[in-house]
Structures are given as C-alpha cells and as structure tokens.
Amino acid sequence: EDKVVQSPLSLVVHEGDTVTLNCSYEVTNFRSLLWYKQEKKAPTFLFMLTSSGIEKKSGRLSSILDKKELFSILNITATQTGDSAIYLCAGTNSGGSNYKLTFGKGTLLTVNP
Amino acid sequence: DTEVTQTPKHLVMGMTNKKSLKCEQHMGHRAMYWYKQKAKKPPELMFVYSYEKLSINESVPSRFSPECPNSSLLNLHLHALQPEDSALYLCASSLTDNYGYTFGSGTRLTVV
Numbered sequence: 001e002d003k004v005v006q007s008p009l010s011l012v013v014h015e016g017d018t019v020t021l022n023c024s025y026e027v028t029n030f031r032s033l034l035w036y037k038q039e040k041k042a043p044t045f046l047f048m049l050t051s052s053g054i055e056k057k058s059g060r061l062s063s064i065l066d067k068k069e070l071f072s073i074l075n076i077t078a079t080q081t082g083d084s085a086i087y088l089c090a091g092t093n094s095g096g097s098n099y100k101l102t103f104g105k106g107t108l109l110t111v112n113p
Numbered sequence: 114d115t116e117v118t119q120t121p122k123h124l125v126m127g128m129t130n131k132k133s134l135k136c137e138q139h140m141g142h143r144a145m146y147w148y149k150q151k152a153k154k155p156p157e158l159m160f161v162y163s164y165e166k167l168s169i170n171e172s173v174p175s176r177f178s179p180e181c182p183n184s185s186l187l188n189l190h191l192h193a194l195q196p197e198d199s200a201l202y203l204c205a206s207s208l209t210d211n212y213g214y215t216f217g218s219g220t221r222l223t224v225v
Contacts, residue, residue, distance in 0.1 A: 034214060036216075041201075041218050041219055042201075042203055042216040042217055042218045042219045043156070043203075043216050044216075045214070045215065045216075048214075088155055088156075092214070100158055100161065100169060101156075101158065101214065103155035103156055103157075104155065105154070105155055106155055108153075
C-alpha cells in the first residue's frame, strides 16, 4: 500500500524564522510529488516535483525532491503570519487510469507575530 | 478558466434527504475526483472518473453515488446519509496522468 509520511506534524515558529517541512514517500510506480497549502478551504497547489535535485521556487517557498532517498522538503524563509496553514504533501503514481493521490497527514504550521 | 467550481458551498441535510453536490471544470481535464476531508485530516479519495468512466471506487458506501454526465461535470448524489458523513467534500480534476491537479473550494456538508 502506498504511504506518505510528513514530519513534523505540527510546528510553531516566530515571524522571520525559516522552516523546513519533510515528506517521505513509498509510492508504487511513482510519478510526482505535490505540495499543497490548506487554510480553511480547499488545498491550494504549491509545487509539483518530478525530477530529483531540481529546486522549485516561488517567492519565499522552495522545494526539492530526492528520488533516491524517497523524500522531499519544503522550505519557507522569512515566515509570515499568513504562512500559518496545514501543508500537505502527496505522492502520485503513473500508468493506466490510476490517478490516485496519496496524501500525508500534513504539517500544521503556526507562525506567531 | 483555471478553476474547479463546486456548488453548493455549504449544505445542511437531514438523514432522510436526497441532495446532490456538483462540480464543474472547463480546463479540458479528463480525470475528475471526489475526496472527503474530515477536520484535521488529509483528504481521502472516494471516486475517480477517467474519460467519464468510473475507474476507482475506494469502497465508498452506496449512499454516495457519483455521476459524470460529461467531461466537464461531476456530481455526487447523496441519500440517507449519517451524521458521521459530515465533512468537507472536495472535487478535483487533472489532465491525464496527474498533471495540473486542481481542487475546487469544496462543499461543507452537515448531516443532522
């Protein structure tokens, strides 16, 4: 059975801190690793990673995938209170009609002023 | 149009009611999904439609009945639900093979 494990499950930091969120995965026929940010409603897409070692960046957020060690990290620099959310990592598989996302349990990030 | 639109945003229904959740996308995505998310938990996959055919049913009770009338629409028909079915129901769509995976804003369902 496919499995995605995120750590830590929760994290409290102060504004301006840098945080690193971890995601390890065991996904059969792995295709990509997705990161989402979820506040009160639906998850919003952050990154899709398919290749090892290539960092993706969007403002203060960046992410990288290691397909040999089967993990990904999400970095957030100079955190702001608006970064407070649950960050979800999901692995996807490839092939045929099976487009299933396997989610981790998420990391609850709280950024205090 | 890069959105997945879900209606209604909120729904309160009794255990004997029949209601439907609707999901629409116009991005040309050929895979559409229903997820259920309880508070403080990740989304759980319920159904996957690929090219308008049901390809995955994750052992969901028959009181949930999906329907895909065409490539842009996905419905979830609800009948005789239980209070424990109260949750956020998320629709998503993607290009074939996972690319462009996009979630709708969800329907917050309360069963009383």
